[in-house]
Amino acid sequence: MALDRIHKTLTAIICVLGLIGCVQPVPPDLLVALEAIDQDLIALRAPEAAPDEYGQFVHQWVSLKARVQLDDDLIRWPWESSDLENDLRRLYLIGERTVSQLHERQASQHRTAQAKVVRLEAQLHTITSRVESIDGRILLGEKVVQTDLLVKQARSFFEQKDFQRAMQVAEKADHALKAQTVLLNRELGRYADESRIAYWQALAKQTIEWSRIHQSTAIVVSKADRELTLYKSGRKVLSYPVRLGFNGMLEKQFQGDGATPEGRYRVTDKRGQGQTQFYRALALDYPNAEDRRRFEYAKKSGKIGPAKGIGGQIEIHGADNERLAQTLGCVMLDNPNMAVLYEGVSVGTPVTIVGAVTRGNAVALALSELAQRRDEI
Amino acid sequence: MLRKASLVSLALTLIVVAGCAEPPTQQIQEAEKALKDAQESGAATYSADEYAKLEGTLAALRKEVADQDDKFTLFRDYGKAQQLSASAKADSERVKTASVQKKEEAKAAALQAQQVAEEAVKATQDLVAKAPVGKDRAAVEAIKNDVEGLKSLLKQVQASIDKEDYPAAQTQAKAIHDMSQGVSTEIQNALAKVGKGKPGRKK
Numbered sequence: 298m299a300l301d302r303i304h305k306t307l308t309a310i311i312c313v314l315g316l317i318g319c320v321q322p323v324p325p326d327l328l329v330a331l332e333a334i335d336q337d338l339i340a341l342r343a344p345e346a347a348p349d350e351y352g353q354f355v356h357q358w359v360s361l362k363a364r365v366q367l368d369d370d371l372i373r374w375p376w377e378s379s380d381l382e383n384d385l386r387r388l389y390l391i392g393e394r395t396v397s398q399l400h401e402r403q404a405s406q407h408r409t410a411q412a413k414v415v416r417l418e419a420q421l422h423t424i425t426s427r428v429e430s431i432d433g434r435i436l437l438g439e440k441v442v443q444t445d446l447l448v449k450q451a452r453s454f455f456e457q458k459d460f461q462r463a464m465q466v467a468e469k470a471d472h473a474l475k476a477q478t479v480l481l482n483r484e485l486g487r488y489a490d491e492s493r494i495a496y497w498q499a500l501a502k503q504t505i506e507w508s509r510i511h512q513s514t515a516i517v518v519s520k521a522d523r524e525l526t527l528y529k530s531g532r533k534v535l536s537y538p539v540r541l542g543f544n545g546m547l548e549k550q551f552q553g554d555g556a557t558p559e560g561r562y563r564v565t566d567k568r569g570q571g572q573t574q575f576y577r578a579l580a581l582d583y584p585n586a587e588d589r590r591r592f593e594y595a596k597k598s599g600k601i602g603p604a605k606g607i608g609g610q611i612e613i614h615g616a617d618n619e620r621l622a623q624t625l626g627c628v629m630l631d632n633p634n635m636a637v638l639y640e641g642v643s644v645g646t647p648v649t650i651v652g653a654v655t656r657g658n659a660v661a662l663a664l665s666e667l668a669q670r671r672d673e674i
Numbered sequence: 675m676l677r678k679a680s681l682v683s684l685a686l687t688l689i690v691v692a693g694c695a696e697p698p699t700q701q702i703q704e705a706e707k708a709l710k711d712a713q714e715s716g717a718a719t720y721s722a723d724e725y726a727k728l729e730g731t732l733a734a735l736r737k738e739v740a741d742q743d744d745k746f747t748l749f750r751d752y753g754k755a756q757q758l759s760a761s762a763k764a765d766s767e768r769v770k771t772a773s774v775q776k777k778e779e780a781k782a783a784a785l786q787a788q789q790v791a792e793e794a795v796k797a798t799q800d801l802v803a804k805a806p807v808g809k810d811r812a813a814v815e816a817i818k819n820d821v822e823g824l825k826s827l828l829k830q831v832q833a834s835i836d837k838e839d840y841p842a843a844q845t846q847a848k849a850i851h852d853m854s855q856g857v858s859t860e861i862q863n864a865l866a867k868v869g870k871g872k873p874g875r876k877k
Contacts, residue, residue, distance in 0.1 A: 344722030359730030434816040442823030449849035
């Protein structure tokens with residue numbers, strides 16, 4: 298009887314143990330932890346930023362979740378290890394490692410993109426201010442706003458934490474900035490060209506020499522430094538800052554191009570109040586024979602359209618009376634300076650307009666600085 | 675004798691029925707098509723995580739079918755594959771709907787940003803007509819230049835919208851808006867300094 302009771306009890310214990318062992322679920326904490334890993338990966342934008350890594354993780358996760366949901370692999374004896382649980386734990390470790398790697402990668406991308414965007418913004422700022430200082434903004438045309446757009450776009454993507462696109466756009470902005478400096482060099486490189494500077498220096502020297510020999514006045518205008526200098530008997534008597542045409546740094550080619558001509562001219566007329574819309578004006582003999590020859594040659598060679606005119610009425614003048622813009626290629630002074638100059642010169646005074654008179658002129662310096670900056674990008 | 679024969683026929687019937695287990699080909703195809711539809715609706719971009727999970731489900735489904743195919747005919751069971759197909763199809767349809775909605779939202783946001791940018795450029799353009807053109811002709815010409823540039827940049831926004839790259843369109847439109855405002859401020863400052871200038875005339 299007692300033996301029978303013991304037998305029954307043992308059977309009951311084995312059954313209970315068996316039932317417990319047979320339906321051993323996957324630890325719910327493990328599933329929660331894996332779900333959290335998945336959320337971490339999504340928060341790290343892994344599906345977009347690291348599609349391969351996320352794809353690998355998610356394929357396994359979905360597959361294992363399906364096994365859990367379909368009650369597969371759940372029946373086991375207590376002494377058996379659970380393959381499903383082991384697979385889930387392995388995936389957890391892989392997921393954890395992926396999260397950590399993505400964290401590091403994202404932090405690194407953040408640093409790289411930030412450095413790039415900040416450097417680009419600084420570059421753009423420097424280039425913009427240098428370009429403005431040498432009146433090169435018009436010369437660059439739409440490139441200015443296009444580059445600005447790219448830099449701003451890179452900043453927007455960076456702020457949206459889309460570092461990949463931020464870098465892509467920053468790369469484009471980088472190219473655009475380089476293209477700007479290349480264009481500036483192409484158009485204004487002559488200001489840094491030693492032979493051209495030597496030629497301009499010679500022109501200015503001859504004018505000053507003429508002033509000395511003839512004991513007379515002469516004017517030299519340096520476009521790069523935006524400076525007008527008056528000489529008397531070969532000696533410098535005054536220097537004034539000037540404004541040029543809106544495209545003043547270029548060589549004048551045709552009417553309306555906003556460029557200020559370069560060459561040897563003379564004052565042909567003095568225009569006082571009532572004779573000019575400006576405060577005072579000294580008319581120059583532009584276009585002279587050399588200008589005409591150059592213009593005809595450019596037209597024949599197709600550099601200038603057949604309908605273009607050579608232009609004229611280039612003056613040294615004061616500020617306008619009615620705020621009208623007439624600095625389309627002239628040399629403009631502030632009125633008090635113009636008053637002094639006007640009194641100091643007579644009709645026939647030589648006026649030599651040159652690009653620059655020194656190697657270290659403002660345009661050459663700006664171009665050199667831009668080239669340095671370009672290499673830093 | 676008769677009883678024995680019945681048992682044998684029952685066993686044979688069971689073997690035939692069990693041996694007839696076929697993979698749910700049509701359901702799998704439907705699930706694959708649903709996933710393709712989701713992908714074409716932009717799910718990979720607008721619901722990237724869910725799309726990746728769908729791809730995972732499809733991979734699990736294919737593996738399950740392959741595992742069953744490898745088993746001896748009598749032991750094949752495609753019930754799990756059927757369940758996976760059904761859930762993959764249902765989830766793909768749900769993700770497709772969500773992606774279409776998100777894409778529409780992104781498009782609406784891009785179009786709105788485009789409109790705001792266009793209005794800003796137009797306002798700047800109107801302001802340029804009033805720009806003082808006194809001493810600093812170069813600055814005025816540069817401003818006009820910039821406005822022309824902004825107008826052409828608006829085309830880039832449209833191009834991005836046409837390519838359905840709405841995030842790019844939005845960032846471009848925002849940048850154009852900011853630049854337009856910068857130019858407008860520049861003109862307004864000049865106007866404040868000198869008052870309304872007369873429009874410049876060509877020489």
